[in-house]
Amino acid sequence: MTPITLNTLKALKAKGEKFSVLTCYDATFSTRISQAGIEAMLIGDSLGMVLQGHDSTLPVTMDDMVYHTQCVSRGNQGSLIMADLPFLSDADIATLLNNAARLMRAGAHMVKIEGDHWLAEGIQALSQRGVPVCAHLGLTPQMVNQLGGYRVQGRGEAGQLLIETAKKLEAAGASAFVLECVPSEIGQAVTQAVSAPVIGIGAGPDTDGQVLVMHDMLGATVGHTAKFVKNFMTEAGDIQAAFEAFHQAVKQGQFPAPEHCFK
Ligand SMILES: Nc1nc(=O)c2c([nH]1)NC[C@@H]1CN(c3ccc(C(=O)N[C@@H](CCC(=O)O)C(=O)O)cc3)CN21
Ligand SMILES: CC(C)C(=O)C(=O)O
Numbered sequence: 001m002t003p004i005t006l007n008t009l010k011a012l013k014a015k016g017e018k019f020s021v022l023t024c025y026d027a028t029f030s031t032r033i034s035q036a037g038i039e040a041m042l043i044g045d046s047l048g049m050v051l052q053g054h055d056s057t058l059p060v061t062m063d064d065m066v067y068h069t070q071c072v073s074r075g076n077q078g079s080l081i082m083a084d085l086p087f088l089s090d091a092d093i094a095t096l097l098n099n100a101a102r103l104m105r106a107g108a109h110m111v112k113i114e115g116d117h118w119l120a121e122g123i124q125a126l127s128q129r130g131v132p133v134c135a136h137l138g139l140t141p142q143m144v145n146q147l148g149g150y151r152v153q154g155r156g157e158a159g160q161l162l163i164e165t166a167k168k169l170e171a172a173g174a175s176a177f178v179l180e181c182v183p184s185e186i187g188q189a190v191t192q193a194v195s196a197p198v199i200g201i202g203a204g205p206d207t208d209g210q211v212l213v214m215h216d217m218l219g220a221t222v223g224h225t226a227k228f229v230k231n232f233m234t235e236a237g238d239i240q241a242a243f244e245a246f247h248q249a250v251k252q253g254q255f256p257a258p259e260h261c262f263k
């Protein structure tokens with residue numbers, strides 16, 4: 001399989017074709033997920049919750065992210081690898097550049113950073129130096145203490161601001177977006193407003209790609225799961241088939257269904 005690049009994702013968007021993304025944290029699942037044809041894997045700081053047992057993503061360190069990115073990189077068979085910059089790893093531009101360099105050396109092809117319009121400066125600094133950046137907007141879990149919980153974002157006026165923010169960050173150099181927990185109409189509007197691929201999680205059916213936390217879509221997560229989660233394991237019967245079913249459902253526009261979306 002020819003490796004997936006950012007250009008592949010851009011070309012899919014231009015053609016109106018969907019693509020799928022899963023979080024991944026280790027070499028075995030990296031091989032399995034990439035063999036299923038899933039275009040990209042995200043070493044998410046959600047590992048703080050699903051692997052480490054914390055109740056938020058805030059305790060995750062750069063060392064944690066580097067270690068898991070190396071593991072995923074070793075198992076990868078052609079998917080695009082994205083890695084999260086963890087909480088406050090972007091305290092200033094020099095720190096941000098150093099931390100992004102660590103993720104890229106560990107095998108990431110692109111870094112993802114959570115925030116809002118103020119990300120522009122950091123995104124510009126990274127993209128000018130050859131580090132592709134994915135901007136994570138909407139529900140940004142590193143801000144859970146300020147948001148007062150994992151709540152839907154971008155309702156009412158905030159939705160219009162989100163569209164303007166995405167355009168501004170694309171102009172600053174963002175090459176992709178993750179849009180989390182927003183009404184479907186905002187997911188659609190942001191996707192149309194930028195030419196960079198938009199990956200949704202709880203952002204409706206109209207984003208270019210869909211991402212889920214691997215443990216959620218395998219039905220392995222303990223306790224509460226969000227409305228946007230679908231368990232692909234029940235029907236598939238084994239893990240490889242569940243990855244393939246997720247990929248096909250996204251490709252064919254069958255996932256997310258209305259029950260996975262916010263109005
Ligand atoms: N296992 C796991 N899956 C994830 O998707 C995930 C993590 N962990 N950890 C980091 C963040 C936290 N995330 C979350 C967690 C909960 C909701 C949630 O339950 N949201 C409510 C929205 C309620 C509302 O405002 O209407 C929901 O009902 O889905 C959303 C995103 C997404 N990320
Ligand atoms: C939920 C996705 C988008 C993420 O940022 C993570 O897994 O950390």
Ligand SMILES: [Mg+2]
Pocket residue numbers: 044045046057084
């Ligand atoms: Mg994350």
